[in-house]
Amino acid sequence: MKIHEFQAKQLFADYGIPVPRGRAASDVDDALEAAKELGTLPVVVKAQIHAGGRGKGGGVKIAKTLDEAKSHAQAIYGMTLVTHQTGPEGRLVKKLLVEEGLNIEKELYFSIIPDRATAKIVFMVSEAGGMDIEEVAAKTPEKIIKVAVDPLVGIQAYHCRQVAFGLNLPAAAVKAMTAIAKSLFRLFVEKDCSLLEINPLVLTADDRVIALDAKMSFDSNALYRHPDIVEMRDLDEEDPLEVEASRHNLNYIKMDGNVGNMVNGAGLAMATMDIIKQAGAQPANFLDVGGGANAQMVENGFRIILSDPNVKGILINIFGGILRCDVLASGVVEAATKVGLNVPVVVRMEGTNVDEGRRILKESGLNLISAKDLADAAQKVADIVR
């Protein structure tokens, strides 16, 4: 789960990590008010959306006067911000962050990430901040410092020193940086983060270290123990169909194609999307109804898939195994009747009583087409939408 920059900065502030003075604003007037409250110029007006690259897309602007602050707020608030992370459709800006401008000496990169292979929590920092870190890693890997922390031993002072000295900071800023590293690590662990990134972390002309940006995402599996983080979820930033699916415990991701598909199990669901494409069509979604699948889930799955107007055909691929195919087929027929199916559905199922299952589909009088195996299913559904 992702949160906004202003929310991440609030968490930073709670942990004693220096952030620029400022606050979130819910409209243009409020933004102007926030700028006045700062009592200093210049101020920075920043669009709050869950995507990076906001500056390049015109979502971050510096104002030297209050009039300018207002006009920037007017320009950004309500705009559809397109960045390399939003896709071409962009994201509507509904919230702003207004902050004091800083006298920046140097831009740094700072992140904490879990390393899945070694099961360690890793600081990744670089004095080449403000740029795309993947680009830095590709072109000048020597400029990236990594410090791995054993999750059982936890953060030690030397880890923080390695981070601070690795950033090549002036002596006056080293102590502050070690304290920041330690606090950010604590924040990362205590809130079960999956990513904490500050790009840029800045060194000011008077040797202060301040988090100019803040990006945090959280381990969805751990949200049950962080009600405060769950409250920060912004449903406006998510696809409405995906939100609806998550209410039914379905794992749905919308795609651009026209073949809807419903599969039990994530790996098989991905492989089913792939085979749809290989058969010459495009998947309209990823939808995992879970390892076991029942009539209720199939019904909800149908509803979600059919809410996408692009869908011209559906492929259901259920590898039941332990599930009985006759039960499953009855479930599919029941669900299809309830939702008023208006596109053809190819059903591929495997498990016990598969012949009986196919007979039920055939005799239902609905537009349900049986496939004998996966290759056959993909071909049949691709032929339908062609």
Added chain:
Amino acid sequence: MSIFVNRDTRVVVQGITGKEGQFHTRQCIAYGTNVVAGVTPGKGGQKMDEVPVFNTVAEAVKQAGANCSLIFVPPPFAADAILESVDAGIDVVVAITEGIPVLDMMRVKTYIAGKSVRLIGPNCPGVISPGQCKVGIMPGVIHKPGGPIGVVSRSGTLTYEVVHQLTLQGIGQTTCIGIGGDPVNGTNFIDCLSAFEADPDTKGVVMVGEIGGTAEEEAASFIREKLSMPVVGFIAGLTAPPGRRMGHAGAIISGSSGTAQGKIAAMKEAGIHVCEDLGSLGKLCKKVFG
């Protein structure tokens, strides 16, 4: 022969009295697995069907001689259940539970590093040595005993699909392992590949990966350097969009890393027979394994 579990495996089911625990315990027993005990704290002394239930894993080890645990405990308590098994001296821990926080698993993985215990999963279907022992939730009936092929996969139902196709081609399996879809897991591809290499009855391996992380790339270089038997590989997620978690917590393309294309390239370079169309995997295996 087989790896990790066999006829002599004595299973304790943690969470045996829950709905899933009960259902799958019965399925395992029906397959022929020797389930010697169950554990549900507070229900010690009861029985689930004929299986004695204990309060702790330590008791199940001491009194019933369990050497393998199968875990159905809900995510908030699952890391605790794994550690309990490890400290009770269990040899093979199979964690089915999906949704364990990553930081919990990092601590577990660090704790067991250097110990002799083998943790399979979490978020996995488990492990089966067809005809001998099933410790997991996979449908036993799709498997074919007698080998000579080992299967290792990050997925659940996708593994069933692969095994089903092997069986339809008349190709049996020595052991099939689902290593799980989480970013931090106990057993990786390389652990399974080296165990298959050491198993005299395994003559080839099917390796099923998916997007996210670098486990497949690392396995590919291991295969090139150390494995003497042919490998057929498959990667799910060619059409997955970057930055999205595709069901499994570990299945996410971040930036340019973890793509299916990158993994397939690494596997091909290592001499693995990569199947790019899941519908024809069985046929490819027939061709490669004979």
